Amino acid sequence: MFDSSPDLSRWQKNAIDLNPIDEIYFPLIMLLTPVISTLLSYLLALIAMAFYTLIERKFLGYFQLRKGPNKPRLIGLPQPFADAIKLFVKEQAKPTISNNILFMAAPAIRLGLAIIIWVLYPHNFQSIYIPLGILYFLCVSRINVYPIFIAG
DSSP states (O other): OOOOHHHHHHHHHHHHTOOHHHHHHHHHHHHHHHHHHHHHHHHHHHHHHHHHHHHHHHHHHHHTTSOOSOSSHHHHTTHHHHHHHHHHHSOOOOOSSSOHHHHHHHHHHHHHHHHHGGGGSOOSSOSOOOTTHHHHHHHHHHHTTHHHHHHO
8 A cells, every 4th residue: 555654744844844924924814815805895896886976977967968077177087086075074963862872873884784785796705605695685685774763
């Protein structure tokens, strides 16, 4: 028969001589790669939604025989960024009688749930495998109604 004991002892000797830095960084890299990939996918999805809004405004402008958002430079490309800045610096209206913490947390919860649905989108480093993706989508979509009730 075939004797593999010399190969095994050589492998054990090489495994003992591994660099301790590699032992620290390799698991860290293995953990960070899917996280970075997922965060990058979420960021690109948010930017894509902003530019889909720009395209929608342009089409609606042409349908109504007007130019659409063309005042910012470069054919209106900075318009989504201007909309985001306007949204963040806009004065917030807070009801005095309601619970302010829940009122302010509800949009964040809703955004988080909307972004969680993007887990189903396939990308290079799939961080989670969901065999029942349609059921996951329906459940998260149903839960996304509750922040509306929380906000009042």
